[in-house]
Amino acid sequence: MTLAEKVNTDIAAAMKARDAARLSALRMMKAAITNKGVEKGHDLDDAEVVQVIGSLVKQRRDSIEQFAKAGRTDLVAKETAEMAVLAEYLPPSATGEQIDAAVAAAIAETGASTPKDVGKVMKAVMPKLAGTNADGRAVNEAVRRKLGA
Numbered sequence: 003m004t005l006a007e008k009v010n011t012d013i014a015a016a017m018k019a020r021d022a023a024r025l026s027a028l029r030m031m032k033a034a035i036t037n038k039g040v041e042k043g044h045d046l047d048d049a050e051v052v053q054v055i056g057s058l059v060k061q062r063r064d065s066i067e068q069f070a071k072a073g074r075t076d077l078v079a080k081e082t083a084e085m086a087v088l089a090e091y092l093p094p095s096a097t098g099e100q101i102d103a104a105v106a107a108a109i110a111e112t113g114a115s116t117p118k119d120v121g122k123v124m125k126a127v128m129p130k131l132a133g134t135n136a137d138g139r140a141v142n143e144a145v146r147r148k149l150g151a
Contacts, residue, residue, distance in 0.1 A: 004047075004048055004051075005048045005051040005052065005091060006032075006035055006045070006046065006051055008091070009028060009031055009032050009035065009091070010032065012024075012028055013025065013028045013029060013032060016028055023080075023083050023084075023087075024087055026084070027083070027084040027087035027088060028087065030058070030084070031054075031055060031058060031087075031088060031091070034054050034055075034057075034058055035051055035054050035055075038050065038054050049132075051091075052091075052092060052093065052135075055088055055091050055092055056092060056135065058088050059085055059088050059089060059092065062081045062082075062084055062085040062088065063085065065077075065081045066078050066081045066082060066085070069081065092135045093134055093135050094134065094135060095134065095135045095136070095137070096131050096134035096135065096136040096137075096140075098140075098144075100131070100134060100136075101131065101136060101140060101141055101144050102144055102148075104127050104130040104131050104141075105123065105127050105141070105144045105145050105148055106148065107127075107130065108123050108126035108127035108130065108145075109123055109145075109148055109149070111126055112126050114149060115149070116149065116150075117146065117149050117150060119149060120142070120145050120146060120149060123145045123149070124141065124142060124145060127141060127145065128141065
């Protein structure tokens with residue numbers, strides 16, 4: 003069963019369970035997957051679906067940050083609940099050790115030595131972490147730490 007099919011079966015299960023919050027998040031996710039599929043002109047494979055879900059999680063994270071600054075705890079709670087549902091469909095997050103190992107390998111591979119080389123290292127390290135759910139901010143911080151930025 004592909005990830006997109008799993009979302010469809012989970013939508014049906016949420017309808018039967020009358021879980022409105024979960025159903026809303028799943029429908030939003032399905033709409034994003036469908037829109038991306040139409041944009042690309044083909045059904046998405048699991049890797050592409052994971053990218054779409056990852057971008058939705060990032061949007062939720064940014065929204066939570068903005069709502070918290072504005073003091074909107076009701077919206078923070080809603081976005082947090084949606085993010086929890088979305089995170090169920092992502093692969094496990096990369097650990098700090100995995101990120102550090104990938105960063106060290108990318109630095110050795112690119113020969114980077116100064117803080118000016120952060121972009122070059124990021125380009126090399128992100129494909130190494132493709133199978134995991136690596137947060138770009140965490141990877142960037144690790145690169146900056148290693149390069150002394």
